Amino acid sequence: MTARVGVVVFPGTNCEHDVVRSVRSVGAEAELVWGGQSQLGAVDAVVIPGGFAHGDYLRPGAIARISPIMAAVAAFAAEGGPVVGICNGFQVLTEAGLLPGALQRNAGLRFLCDTVSVTVCSDSSVLTRGAEPGSQLQLPVNHYEGRYVADVDTVRRLREEDRVVLRYVSNPNGSVDDIAGVTSEGRNVVGLMPHPERACDALLGSTDGAVLLRSLVDSELAG
Amino acid sequence: MTFEAVVEVRLKAGVADPEGATIHVALCQLGMEQVREVHGGRMFRLSIDADDPETARRIATTAASGLLANPVLEDYTVEVSDRSSGGVAAEHGVVPQIRP
Numbered sequence A: 001m002t003a004r005v006g007v008v009v010f011p012g013t014n015c016e017h018d019v020v021r022s023v024r025s026v027g028a029e030a031e032l033v034w035g036g037q038s039q040l041g042a043v044d045a046v047v048i049p050g051g052f053a054h055g056d057y058l059r060p061g062a063i064a065r066i067s068p069i070m071a072a073v074a075a076f077a078a079e080g081g082p083v084v085g086i087c088n089g090f091q092v093l094t095e096a097g098l099l100p101g102a103l104q105r106n107a108g109l110r111f112l113c114d115t116v117s118v119t120v121c122s123d124s125s126v127l128t129r130g131a132e133p134g135s136q137l138q139l140p141v142n143h144y145e146g147r148y149v150a151d152v153d154t155v156r157r158l159r160e161e162d163r164v165v166l167r168y169v170s171n172p173n174g175s176v177d178d179i180a181g182v183t184s185e186g187r188n189v190v191g192l193m194p195h196p197e198r199a200c201d202a203l204l205g206s207t208d209g210a211v212l213l214r215s216l217v218d219s220e221l222a223g
Numbered sequence B: 001m002t003f004e005a006v007v008e009v010r011l012k013a014g015v016a017d018p019e020g021a022t023i024h025v026a027l028c029q030l031g032m033e034q035v036r037e038v039h040g041g042r043m044f045r046l047s048i049d050a051d052d053p054e055t056a057r058r059i060a061t062t063a064a065s066g067l068l069a070n071p072v073l074e075d076y077t078v079e080v081s082d083r084s085s086g087g088v089a090a091e092h093g094v095v096p097q098i099r100p
Helices: A016-025 A068-078 A088-095 A152-160 A210-217 B018-029 B051-069
Strands: A004-009 A031-034 A045-048 A083-086 A102-104 A112-120 A136-143 A148-151 A166-167 A180-184 A189-192 B002-011 B041-049 B074-083
Touching: A004 A016, A016 A031, A016 A210, A045 A068, A045 A088, A045 A210, A083 A088, A088 A102, A088 A189, A112 A180, A112 A210, A148 A180, A152 A180, A166 A189, A180 B041, B041 B051, B051 B074
Parallel strands: A004 A031, A004 A045, A045 A083, A083 A189
Antiparallel strands: A102 A148, A112 A136, A112 A166, A166 A180, A180 A189, B002 B041, B002 B074
């Protein structure tokens, strides 16, 4: 059966169509879900894409996380449903408490727009279960507030529980422990700063993002 | 009655503050080497309808902990004044409200 992915749209989200297109390119169906709705509908996975939800007012993700749809996303995640936050979506998930830690302004106080190498550190999450641990992916980053931070205990727990799913090869933003992506205790919620949806077509310079999105939508990988 | 609450949000001690550090360098370049440290923050003014200052502060504190500050990174203080008297209510001065 073809997986159906709900792609959440807030006012100011701007990567939703890239996510829809890339999800379709790996063989799944995708539909946009408005943040003002209180129901997700019949979806098998949820992606919160990048952008500037609610203008990043207050803090990135701070307003979006109290949108009506987020209660449905939290309930979906609590039942084990796969939820992925990319860039601004990652910020929304940390603000919502669905992932630990927070994202602060980059260490160099520069907006980063580049392609970076990340290492797959764990294949235990819904986004990396089809990827080879230790392999490197070339993925675009595009953020000002992408420095992942968490307290010492949280970082240690993430390490011990194999919940750091992606690390930067050359840390571009000062993230603690080179963390580019983390997953929840249940491995079904994942947040990452790089944009896999922008690396699913050779025309765009890399197809390394496809293995991640395929992991998300391939029900055989779900076991 | 209407009270004014001032909520100040700042980074917790020990959280890296590249913006504060950058401003510090700029101040030193302007000749103010006496400035030892700079830390930024944000201030919010809330006008709150409440029967008494305690209630106003409770509402402002809920706003601070539930939305205005990110408890992972930030602390906040709440200061409540009676708008009609124009000053900070003496017994309700600056009260540090650190999230538990």
